[in-house]
Amino acid sequence: MELSDYIRILRKNWVIIVVLTMLGLGAAAGYSLTRTPTYEASSTVFVSTQTGGSAAELQQGSSFTQQRINTYVGVATKPIVLNTVIADLDLGITASRLADQVGVSAPLNSTLIDIRVEDTDPVRAADISNAIAASLASVVPSLEPESADGMSPVLLTRVEDAQPALSPASPNIPLNLALGALVGLASGIGLAVLRTVLDNRVRTPRDAEQITEAPSLGAIAYDAKAKDRPLIVHADPLSPRAESFRALRTNLQFLDMGGRSSFVVTSSIPSEGKSTTTINLAIALADAGKKVALIDTDLRRPKVAEYLGIEGGAGLTDVLIGRVRVGDVMLPWGGRSLFVLPAGKIPPNPSELLGSKQMATLLGALERDFDVVLCDAPPLLPVTDAAILGRATSGAILIVAAGRTTRHQLQGASDALTTVGAKLAGFVMSMVPTRGPDSYYNGYGYGYGYGYTEYSQDTAKGKAKRGRSRRAPIASLPTTDLRDLNLDPGNTAEPRDDR
Structure with a gap:
């Protein structure tokens, strides 16, 4: 097919393309407007080891925390951490439901743990994130074996507190509208091409x-x-x-x-x-x-x-x-x-x-x-x-x-x-x-x-x-x-x- 053929297809089916684009845009707008806004708050915890001050010991401690960091990320969404948060904030939900609102990650080659919480209330989202960070900081040292002096070799310190968000993180209305229009446009063009391919009439x-x-x-x-x-x-x-x-x-x-x-x-x-x-x-x-x-x-x-x-x-x-x-x-x-x-x-x-x-x-x-x-x-x-x-x-x-x-x-x-x-x-x-x-x-x-x-x-x-x-x-x-x-x-x- 030549360029003129594609132009003819678009001209001939422009009504279908426009209608489907508007339908995609309308569906995205309807979805966005019917969703309850959710807010996101994030806190950061720094993981370190309590060792001597020599360079070799510091290097050994850094390697230890990087190896264990993914384990601590997994612990953050377990009931041993979340049950304390639920009790302190009187949330009235189970640990599994609270875990659905929590996202925990660790940047590559670092000893930082990011704790993100989504909730319909921005203040409550910040409180939950800070509470999880505090609970994790107390639970992890208790899980590690004590050193010779009776101290835990791991220390978690909250280095960034969560703040209430000023605008909702979801739904992202501009992004949803753009995606809806794009999907509608692609569907319209696809249908136009399909109609042309299936059309067996002699037109030119x-x-x-x-x-x-x-x-x-x-x-x-x-x-x-x-x-x-x-x-x-x-x-x-x-x-x-x-x-x-x-x-x-x-x-x-x-x-x-x-x-x-x-x-x-x-x-x-x-x-x-x-x-x-x-x-x-x-x-x-x-x-x-x-x-x-x-x-x-x-x-x-x-x-x-x-x-x-x-x-x-x-x-x-x-x-x-x-x-x-x-x-x-x-x-x-x-x-x-x-x-x-x-x-x-x-x-x-x-x-x-x-x-x-x-x-x-x-x-x-x-x-x-x-x-x-x-x-x-x-x-x-x-x-x-x-x-x-x-x-x-x-x-x-x-x-x-x-x-x-x-x-x-x-x-x-x-x-x-x-x-x-x-x-x-x-x-x-x-x-x-x-x-x-x-x-x-x-x-x-x-x-x-x-x-x-x-x-x-x-x-x-x-x-x-x-x-x-x-x-x-x-x-x-x-x-x-x-x-x-x-x-x-x-x-x-x-x-x-x-x-």
Whole structure:
């Protein structure tokens, strides 16, 4: 992952990170405020030996106390020391409970013993610490064997008395708040990374490139009003979304398809925008002066005739079974060099018709007479129609809905084309967010800044109405060869009208 990926993760999950950080901070604050403040007091005892004044004796005594110092530390929390303290101060607790409040330690290479006591009362904490120091100073000499003169060889002297603390030692509110915020922040970042790792949806062109190993041909911005104006290139040609189709048109012209120019436009699953992408791309190509043939090869759920507002009762299926000539059902549209062949009636055997010799002959004839042939096909995963057409055409253009198509679905669609030997010309990201961490459509702001004006709904409807055509004279087709094309009816399957 690159730095930009980590930044995108943080931007995308910033709400979760902030919420968990605040929860950690709140939990730490709640814990700190509900704890009873405790105060700490500390006293120090010096351990020495009662020996002669020679240097050798002093050295020997120092070594003896350092060896015994850890033993005295352990004795400080035993009942033999604490029971006296409990009785003197009338604490009313057991020695084991008092030992939980006491911490005794000895600094390294020294003969000092530090006695720390925690209590909810600062004065009582100081009194207990001093009392333990005094009790230890009297108990330890009695435990050591007496010397020849009847004296204990060990002497404990209290060198620092405990004083009542002015502020509580616990809870440490600033430290607890810092730790709570840190734990919450780490949890938020961890959850954000986990969500990203477990997210198997294709969100960026780089994700699609890694799966398909095909180039990105363009990105179509998400438009909340896409259902109201599907033909955006015709209805609102100055919009940023229309500009994205013109960019797709430009990129398509740079593809090297071996001299051929027929493409099947498909997707992995339904509702990824393949039909609207195909139609808008066809309009954009026609606006650039290209002679375009748009064929609705979705013989299961045809949409082209509905979107373009043309008669779709007769079309491709009728041509393939030899019922009509292609010139009789192929209609010009929008006053452009765009000709549309609707799907016609829905047949019982779509895959067989699309894989027939008649379909291959039709595609060959259209490639000769048009600059570009676009076939709107069904999704790849539910049915095999698009894979069959992908082999018959020069290549397939795969529509990938950003944030909707999963990696597994895209891999399955790519494999479906590879299995039949079809070439994947490239992919187009659709429904790309224009804002937020997953935004990719950089041309969005450019369109507005360069004089974009919103067309009124009436204007758009008027343009769409003028673009519709019910039937065109046969002479308006590009060549007489196409008009006279009448395929041999080798497939006798009767279409049915079950729409």
